[in-house]
Amino acid sequence: MEIKVLKNVMIKNSAIGNDNRERLLKHGVFAINITSSPGAGKTTLLENSLAELNKVHPCAVIEGDLYTSRDAIRLKDKCVPLVQINTEGGCHLDARMVSSALDNLDLEKIKLLIIENVGNLVCPSSFDLGENLRVLVYSITEGADKPMKYANMFKSAHVVLINKVDLAIACNVDIDSLEAEVKEVNQSCKVFRIAANRPESLIEWNEWLLDYVKKFRKGRD
Ligand SMILES: Nc1nc2c(ncn2[C@@H]2O[C@H](COP(=O)(O)OP(=O)(O)OP(=O)(O)O)[C@@H](O)[C@H]2O)c(=O)[nH]1
Numbered sequence: 001m002e003i004k005v006l007k008n009v010m011i012k013n014s015a016i017g018n019d020n021r022e023r024l025l026k027h028g029v030f031a032i033n034i035t036s037s038p039g040a041g042k043t044t045l046l047e048n049s050l051a052e053l054n055k056v057h058p059c060a061v062i063e064g065d066l067y068t069s070r071d072a073i074r075l076k077d078k079c080v081p082l083v084q085i086n087t088e089g090g091c092h093l094d095a096r097m098v099s100s101a102l103d104n105l106d107l108e109k110i111k112l113l114i115i116e117n118v119g120n121l122v123c124p125s126s127f128d129l130g131e132n133l134r135v136l137v138y139s140i141t142e143g144a145d146k147p148m149k150y151a152n153m154f155k156s157a158h159v160v161l162i163n164k165v166d167l168a169i170a171c172n173v174d175i176d177s178l179e180a181e182v183k184e185v186n187q188s189c190k191v192f193r194i195a196a197n198r199p200e201s202l203i204e205w206n207e208w209l210l211d212y213v214k215k216f217r218k219g220r221d
C-alpha cells in the first residue's frame, strides 16, 4: 500500500509557508512563530513584552487556540491588531490557516508579526507557517529531561526561552543541566532564561529580538 497523504499535506504546507514568507517579505514584515507545550507561558510573555516591542516595530498578533478566544482577550488592551484562529480541535497551526489570517491584517501597517501557536510539544515542529524565527518557550515545570524526549521541537527552534525560572527550586530543576541538554540537542539555538510574568527578566530577550528584527529590516525601509 502506498501511503501518500501525509507527505502531500506536508509538501503543500511547506509551499504555502513559503508563499506566506514571500508575502510578508514584500511588506517588510518579520514573523515569529512561538511554540510551546500548553501553559508554558506564551501569552504571559506577550502580555509583558508586546508594548515594548510595539514601540519599536509596530506589531500584530495571530492567536492560535483550539476553541476559545481567551488568549486574544488577555491581549486586547495592548492595542495591536489581532486575529484569532480556532483550529476546532487541531493540535497545531498550519500555513493555510496563517494565510487566511494574513488576509485579515493590513500588512502595510505592521513590521513584526507574532504568531502564538497551539500549545503542543510535538506537532508544531513539522509545520512551517512562513515565519522567519521560531521561538520555543520551554517551562521548567515540565522537567529537565524533555529536550531529548521532544527533540524535534527543540531542533526546529532558533531560540529557546527557558521560562518560569522562578520555580526552579520548587520543581527541583537544575537550569544549567537543562540548558546543557537543550544545547546538546540543538547546538546553534540561542537560549535565554526568563520568568515571563516578570517584565524585568525579559529585557535581554526583548533587546536581542528588536535588534534581530532591525538587522532583517535594514535596507528594506
Ligand atoms: N511562576 C510563573 N508562572 C508563570 C510564568 N509564566 C507564565 N506563568 C503562569 O503559567 C500559566 C500559563 O501561562 P500562559 O501564558 O497562559 O501559557 P500559554 O503557553 O500561553 O498557554 P496555552 O496558550 O494555553 O498553551 C499562567 O497561570 C501564568 O501566570 C513564570 O515565568 N513564572
Ligand SMILES: [Mg+2]
Binding pocket: 042, 043, 044, 071, 116
Ligand atoms: Mg496562550
